[in-house]
Amino acid sequence: MLKLVDLTKKYGDLTAVNKLNLTIESGEFFGLLGPNGAGKTTTVRMISTITPKTSGDIIIDEVSMDRNLTAIKIKIGVVPQQNNLESEMTAWENLEVHGLIYKMPKEKRREKIEEILHYTDLYDRKDDLVSKFSGGMKRKLMIARALMHEPEILLLDEPSVGLDASWRRKMWDLLKKLKASGLTVLLTTHYIEEAEVLCDRVGLINGGELVELDSPRNLIKKVGEFTVENFVNGITTEEFFNSREEAVAYASGLEGSVNIRPSNLEDVFLKLTNRRVEPK
């Protein structure tokens, strides 16, 4: 179990994360959804101890997280947003180094590298230098590396960002496999579909503060399951309704172009913060 208690990060006068309280249960696939600059990456960096917290606490299995507490750090796997693989080494060598610094015995290390490369469909490229990999392959290899030492909690910071549509689909397939495996996952994303498809619960974060927290379904229900978009004079307005009938009745009285569609997490976020998650 991962618990964040009043977690805060300040850079001078700027508060990047403000008293974040969150509990992620074992086996849960949890999404932290918000626009760029909302504080998602800072939160992941604090949990993984790269960025020191200003105040608050990070508790993993009843123990406070600390950079020098190796017994706790071994329980997490981290996939950062930016590629941090050694580009002058092959995929296999990158995983080998990871296994060594996580003190995995030789036999287990070799066995796990084979398994994880098959799992991520990278086995055929195991002897290629990482510098020759595409962005999507690098991202997959980073996930493989984070899974190498069999962590209890996986932190995924925007794993699909910067990937084209085809690679994003492949990434989601991989993330679905992780979800099915029962691993505890904290995923940060600004892709609405990613959060809706994968996450058991979603925390909406804006300006470093948690705005709302629930399952994607419940969040949408809270706002209204149907959205009426009305385009008049170049301006779009949105209204939310609990049933299609209500939406249709409202739309029939409108001028201009009208669109009725099921609501999504973007609508929830927009209604709660007056701000979009994914820039249009």
Next chain:
Amino acid sequence: MILYGILWQEFIIFKRKFWSTTIGAMVSPILYLIAFGWGLGSNLKMEGTSYMQFVIPGIIALNTMITSFNNTANSINISRLYYKTFEEYMVAPINMRTYAIGKIVSGAFYGIYSAMLIVLIVMIFGGGLHITPYFILIAILNCFLFSAGGFIAGLKINSHADMAKFSNFIITPMSFLCGTFFSIEKMPVGIKYFINILPLTHTSQGLRAIGESLEMMALHFAVLAVYFVVLLIMGIRLCKNIE
């Protein structure tokens, strides 16, 4: 196993860049030997010996300093600010002390390797060099000392441009002041005291220590060892609190 992992990674990268590293490490010493040894110094005598014999230990001191310092500083700097590979170690369940030792050892290795290349070049061109166990000890200590210095520089700087500050204000002055190319005996007293505090002075003098008293040899070793220990402790402390 963790230390082995860090060193193994460095070894793989060294293997991949073997020729560029080797040729790169030979350029400066060859130029120094040509310019200061065969060129400028062909008719000079220094401290009762030929200038060539005088300057070779200085070139080894200078080159091991620059190679060890730059390799560690650049490696840390680039892995922190550009490739972000430093973060993989921050996240890993390792003590940052182990990381610091691994990086300092691998940086020192590059310095030792460059010293071996210079010795090889000198032997090929018949420059005349007396290698004793004390000579080897001082050369290795110099590599570790400046690798530890490079480790601190790599952690301290926040842009590649900042690297020039360390080079301009620490490395370059030491390169020319610390008895690498000339004897410091004729220096004014005040400057001589200052130069004697600097570690590279003791490396240069230690590498030329044939005929020196045991006390002086012990002093050179002690000064370098103290510098190394202090820089190592500073580097480890800095590494534990780095963001």
